[in-house]
Amino acid sequence: MTAKWVFSIKPEFRSAEIVRRGVKAALNEWLGDASDSRTDDFCQVISELVNNAIEHGRCTFLAGELRTEDDKALFSLITDGVSFDPTAGKAEMPVFDENNNLPEGGYGLAIIDQLSDEWGYRYHDGKNETIVSKLFPKRVKEDTYGGKS
Amino acid sequence: MEVKVELDRDIIFLKLSGGLVASTLEQLRNQIQKLVDKKYVNIVFDMSRVDFVDSSGLGLCISTARELAAISGKLVCCGLSDNVQKLFKMTRADQKVAVMASRMNAFEYMLSRLNDDPHGASVLHE
Numbered sequence: 240m241t242a243k244w245v246f247s248i249k250p251e252f253r254s255a256e257i258v259r260r261g262v263k264a265a266l267n268e269w270l271g272d273a274s275d276s277r278t279d280d281f282c283q284v285i286s287e288l289v290n291n292a293i294e295h296g297r298c299t300f301l302a303g304e305l306r307t308e309d310d311k312a313l314f315s316l317i318t319d320g321v322s323f324d325p326t327a328g329k330a331e332m333p334v335f336d337e338n339n340n341l342p343e344g345g346y347g348l349a350i351i352d353q354l355s356d357e358w359g360y361r362y363h364d365g366k367n368e369t370i371v372s373k374l375f376p377k378r379v380k381e382d383t384y385g386g387k388s
Numbered sequence: 389m390e391v392k393v394e395l396d397r398d399i400i401f402l403k404l405s406g407g408l409v410a411s412t413l414e415q416l417r418n419q420i421q422k423l424v425d426k427k428y429v430n431i432v433f434d435m436s437r438v439d440f441v442d443s444s445g446l447g448l449c450i451s452t453a454r455e456l457a458a459i460s461g462k463l464v465c466c467g468l469s470d471n472v473q474k475l476f477k478m479t480r481a482d483q484k485v486a487v488m489a490s491r492m493n494a495f496e497y498m499l500s501r502l503n504d505d506p507h508g509a510s511v512l513h514e
Contacts, residue, residue, distance in 0.1 A: 251411070252409070253411035259440070276470065276474075279471040286409070294410075341481065341483070341484045346447070
């Protein structure tokens with residue numbers, strides 16, 4: 240079984256919520272298990288990616304798809320506008336400053352980097368495409384004879 | 389996101405429902421500002437019905453905790469789901485924002501704080 244979910248949506252912050260919920264539903268159907276923490280991690284990544292494109296990419300077009308290949312889920316986000324490579328940004332978790340304060344922003348890219356298995360960017364045909372992936376190893380069930388299926 | 393406001397012995401409980409995300413923050417930010425303007429500085433975010441927090445929502449928790457601390461107040465977040473707890477931990481927000489398991493824990497913590505520092509926490513409500 241494979242999963243595929245395609246979307247094209249207005250680039251505004253509330254769209255991140257719509258995309259996240261759509262991806263979660265597609266992943267749950269594919270995995271048959273809504274409780275997998277990797278699903279939450281991947282949805283967190285996607286939410287940050289969409290928000291980042293809207294906040295910093297200044298796009299007027301936002302589309303993408305979720306697809307699965309074997310045990311891997313891949314999410315592709317396509318936006319218009321000038322070349323905008325989120326992977327070139329700082330992907331380190333913010334640290335405490337000299338007054339022991341924690342910044343209130345700057346977490347998005349670090350969260351994407353930590354919670355995804357791989358992510359990459361390319362600019363083609365006047366569009367930005369960012370792809371993130373995560374492995375969802377299928378659970379191996381042991382049968383009553385000790386074998387595996 | 390829905391925000392329900394409850395008051396119990398100078399402690400404000402904001403019962404949040406839905407996603408604490410970029411598109412819903414303005415409403416909550418305004419709500420907090422109104423409470424601070426009325427000198428309510430001890431606030432609990434009851435997040436037992438929050439299913440998702442993004443980095444903007446996390447940022448609001450961090451900034452609110454800092455702003456309340458600057459006026460001798462306190463923010464406590466309680467009832468975090470596993471994925472929200474994970475976000476707080478991986479970003480170290482849990483080191484700057486008090487996190488309690490339940491609303492009752494948060495209430496007891498706030499009460500003990502008020503009792504320990506009655507002058508600092510005592511405010512005149514308009």
